[in-house]
Amino acid sequence: MRAVKLIVVLLVVYAGLVAGFESMLGYFQPGEQTSVVITTFEDDGTAHARVVQRLDYDGRLYVSANHWPRAWYRRALENPDVRATLDGETRDYRVVPVTGAEQDRVDTEHPHGVVFRVLTGFPPRRIVRLDPRQGS
Numbered sequence: 001m002r003a004v005k006l007i008v009v010l011l012v013v014y015a016g017l018v019a020g021f022e023s024m025l026g027y028f029q030p031g032e033q034t035s036v037v038i039t040t041f042e043d044d045g046t047a048h049a050r051v052v053q054r055l056d057y058d059g060r061l062y063v064s065a066n067h068w069p070r071a072w073y074r075r076a077l078e079n080p081d082v083r084a085t086l087d088g089e090t091r092d093y094r095v096v097p098v099t100g101a102e103q104d105r106v107d108t109e110h111p112h113g114v115v116f117r118v119l120t121g122f123p124p125r126r127i128v129r130l131d132p133r134q135g136s
Helices: 002-024 071-078 100-109 114-119
Strands: 035-041 047-057 060-065 081-086 089-098 126-132
Touching (some): 035 060, 035 071, 047 071, 047 100, 071 089
Antiparallel strands (some): 047 060, 081 089
16 A cells, blocks of 8 residues: 555656646747747637747758647647748748658657656657648
8 A cells, every 4th residue: 555655646746747847848948940939720710829849851841749738739730721930930831740751750850858758748749740831
């Protein structure tokens, strides 16, 4: 019984560590050269902006959902026409989910270290490509 209590306490402490780290991310977002402000839209047109890390690979722009909070990612899949600001310029993009070999290549080029994975609670990484929309 004592071992079970210890395991429960350790899990609660770990969950608190992950929640604290995720909460602090608002203060410690990546710098402008490595970030993108992605604006997603709900069905009623409500816009939501979120700072995400920019992943450049093979001349294309990618972003990924690296954390458990990922409402922006779900909205982007539901309404793939998004707006993104990078390097001070705002353009319209179409979100394309990335899977298979393409995801493996981008993930290998932009890996996360074990410390980051531990501090974020080992969330699955989901990558999307941002393809420029015509006329933007």
